[in-house]
Amino acid sequence: MQTTENYQNELIAYLDSFTKTGEPKNLYEPVNYILKLGGKRLRPVLTLMSAEIFDCDYKKALDAALSIEVFHNFSLVHDDIMDAAPIRRGKQTVHEKWDVNTGILSGDAMLIMAYQLFENYEPQKFQALAKLFSKTALEVCEGQQYDVDFEVRDDVTIPEYLKMIEYKTAVLVGAAMKMGAIVASASERDQNSIYEFGRLLGIAFQLQDDYLDAFGDPKRLGNK
Secondary structure, three states, X not given: OOOHHHHHHHHHHHHHHHOOXXXXXXXXXXXXXXXXXXXXXXXXXXXXXXXXXXXXXXXXXXXXXXXXXXXXXXXXXXXXXXXXXXXXXXXXXXXXXXXXXXXXXXXXXXXXXXXXXXXXOOHHHHHHHHHHHHHHHHHHHHHHHHHHHHOOOOOOOHHHHHHHHHHHHHHHHHHHHXXXXXXXXXXXXXXXXXXXXXXXXXXXXXXXXXXXXXXXXXXXXXXX
């Protein structure tokens, strides 16, 4: 098993080779910009880690891991537009640095690019990865809509809140881990088990994040 830093470095090197240049530059420059803003890159690291857990060379999972990272950043670009957020990871958001239309279109391109990465796998694994990805992407959209809906409600129940954070955050963590298991040809039982572990990990992460947003000291937390 590698260290988290090793996984991150491997992913960053692969991301650099993935960077697209060309025309129109106002489509690809925002994509490269958001992908290189940094972040913890937790989800793709979990994909690589999961592959290695099931005795697979983690490098075989790099395309799946990068797909998760590209999709996550696509969702951030669109979330920032919806929230009218000016800052992401200490830098201007894509729609602030360019404009809203560019942010929407570049985000759309990233979603397509995320799917394209599955084309590097054999048909059976491609189908399994794409099926999981489609299900997860739709759930993330549902979670985002729940979040938007809840902003104008003062009667949101705990079960409703938990469902919202599960769809908005946790399912992508679960999918990231299951993708590593799929690449490693793990059994269906093991794939589902590691998905459930990731889902619960994602819920725990979001609970802590929301708690700090509500009750943490902004001076100590800084820009997340």
